[in-house]
Amino acid sequence: MTHDEADVVVVGLGPVGITLCNLLAAAGVRVEGIDAADDVYALPRAIGMDHEVMRIFQNIGAADAVAAATGHYRPSEYRSADGTLLRRFESPAEPYPLAWPPYLTFLQPELERALRANGERFPNLALRTGTELVGLENPERPVLTLRDKANGERTRRAPRYVVGCDGANSFIRRGLGVALEDLDFDEPWLVVDMILEDQHAPLPETNVQFCDPARPHTYVCGPDQLRRWEFMILPDEHPAEVNRPERIWQLLSPWLRPDQARLWRSATYNFHALVAEQWRVGSVFLAGDACHMTPPFLAQGMVQGIKDAANLAWKLARAIGGGSEHLLGTYEAERRPFMREVIDITKRLGQFICELDPDKAQARDAEMAEAVRAGQGVQIRQNLFPPIRHGLVASNIDGSPSPRVGEPCPQPxxxxxxxxxxxxxxxxxxxxxxxxxxxxxxxxxxxxxxxxxxxxxxxxxxxxxxxxxxxxxxxxxxxxxxxxxxxxxxxxxxxxxxxxxxxxxxxxxxxxxxxxxxxxxxx
Missing domain, CATH: 3.40.30.120 (Glutaredoxin)
Incomplete structure (x- = not known):
């Protein structure tokens, strides 16, 4: 496939972009994926995904390769400063509704490499790394200017559609002048990934959200020997000071000695709750972090970006194949209100966790512990999220949805x-x-x-x-x-x-x- 033949150019080859490339190529669409980096980012970022995502990987023929990079996802517990159980999230038991474990952990670099390797099966997919988007003109009939980072050579593309999967600082979103709706969550955290070297280290058996007003923090069991801690940065602290090795080991001291694990990565982030006000301008679309940013407390960031890709891919393929372009309007109509609900659910949980006022935390703990005693403390993670309620879904004569509308269909x-x-x-x-x-x-x-x-x-x-x-x-x-x-x-x-x-x-x-x-x- 030559440069000028692509029906769709996908900008950004992180998990969302490379999944979209695979989905489009599997549907017979001529697609070009570009990324400014030469290779996948070598350190972990996202760490959890669900069965809908694994089903998408199954549908593009990549499930077996991706599965090699996955691990079991433990139940998640919320605990107070004194260790009292406040809430527990579990996954559905077997038989699994989508034939995959409802939640999995994974290593992101290996996942991205598996998806890029899978894309090589498609002659109608061209992946070009070390290629930077430097210009976007006329979104109704888009013209892209690309720059080869190795030699500075510039080329132009005029595809039928463009999809920006280029992350939170999306060049495409900014170039289109699309604003972000702020859903009022902005908290600084330190994320630490450790490779466990002592199998006898006294670590929790579950994932834990420590709802401690002295310092809210999180523990996650990743695949293999990966263990992740996330620590809230307090108002009187500077992120750079907290992210020093000696300070990190102080924070980890209740669990680990330096001889029991090695530091793989540490980074500071502001956990945001943002949604783009438009997900489409003309023939240019946004997906993933380019159009929504979700606090990480339910591991929904990458998951929902890949669901964006699945929603958009078949609609683009149908339009390119001669179907009605009206169908493309349902992408934003379905996904944007859905994401606002997902973010709202995640934000509420984050606000529980991030409470720093001791009196408010004590009142929260008492209320949640009472719910546990009343038998209401265990929830199924998948039941937290709504169905698709808008767009291409059926309704009854009175406008109400028919049963099961907007849910993922089981896969026995x-x-x-x-x-x-x-x-x-x-x-x-x-x-x-x-x-x-x-x-x-x-x-x-x-x-x-x-x-x-x-x-x-x-x-x-x-x-x-x-x-x-x-x-x-x-x-x-x-x-x-x-x-x-x-x-x-x-x-x-x-x-x-x-x-x-x-x-x-x-x-x-x-x-x-x-x-x-x-x-x-x-x-």
Whole structure:
């Protein structure tokens, strides 16, 4: 592929940008990814991801390579200064709803290398490192000026679309003049990554948020021997002073001696809560940290950026393939309000943790400890987050959402014609109507689905039932029947468009999708 052939140029090849490149290339789009750095950043930054992200990596053929860089994600506990349990976050038990562990830790450099190596499989994807974006003109029909950092040579690109995945200081966002909405969270923290060398060091068995008003801090068990501590920088402290090796070891002294671990990385950050006021200007889009910054207390920064990529990729591919450009308006309509909710949830938890007033902290501890005693102290992490409520999702006649709308559709392990596999691996990409339970698709339904380009699949629960796909653990059927449904119409990004209790309801869903694809809603 030559420089001038790309339909999409992706700027920034961190986890979000390289995932988007892979998704677009897998969909047949000609894509060029550029990054100013020569190689991946060699130190860890993000450390947690969820099963939706692993499913995305599965869909681009990178899951096995990425899995080598992952580890188990421990439950997370909030504890007071005296060690009292205030709250505990756990993940769903097996059988896992998306066939992957609900949460995982990972090493970011290895993850990025695996995703870049995966991109080499696609002849329609060109990755160019050491290439800096220095100019962006006319976002309606964008023209990019790139500079080769090795020789200073400048070249121009005129792709159909541009996506800025270029981080919190996004050149593209600033060049477009897009402002950031401040959601009122700005706290300085020190992040310390240690490689454990003494397996007998007395460390917690879980991840812990220490809600100590003397100094709020966090402990995270990473993969292999990686352990992370995060310490709030107090108002009378200077970040550079706290980030000295001797000061770091003072902070770590309750857990480690210098002979028990080695320092891999330390850095100071201001944890922000920000959302870009626009995620699209003309034919230029923003994704990941370029359009939202989330406090790290629920490990949602990179996770949500990759979900941006999954949401946008299939819509760009459809528009490039001749579909309605109206569909592209649903990207911001779906993701921006969703991210404001995610950030609000994360910010509230951060405010719990970051309380420095001893009296307020004592009142918080008493209230939360009482909830624990009342049996309300354990929460499932995935249940904290809302579904997609806007954009390309179905609604009832009265405007209310139908059950399960906007949620990720489960992915059970199935037995199919080629043996045991995850459901997505047995299905073609695109829109799917999944029927579970006893519902026979009518000829009218099958004909309507064919006209819209929806593949219809029955997922049975017993091998004696006439079906090519049989799920092992009733994950899909139980998820549907809990809401009185027997079928789910699922988008290419695995978000549920709508559910139906019978064939007639499924026909109505298909018709609603058909109308919305022609003139997709942007609210």
């Amino acid at each position: 392990w199935i037995i199919g014609p080629f043996g045991r596999m995850r459901l997505d691996d047995a299905l073609p990409p695109g829109f799917q109507l999944l029927i579970a339970g006893h519902m026979d698709p009518s000829p009218t339904l099958l004909d309507k689905a064919r006209q819209v380009g929806i593949a219809v699949h029955r997922v049975a629960q017993e091998t004696s039932y006439p079906s090519l796909l049989v799920e092992e653990d009733r994950v899909l059927v139980d998820w549907l029947t809990a809401k009185g449904a027997r079928a789910a119409l699922v988008r290419p990004d695995h978000v549920v468009f709508g559910t139906a209790a019978d064939a007639r309801g499924a026909e109505q869903l298909v018709c609603q999708l058909q109308m919305m694809l022609v003139a997709a809603p942007d609210k």
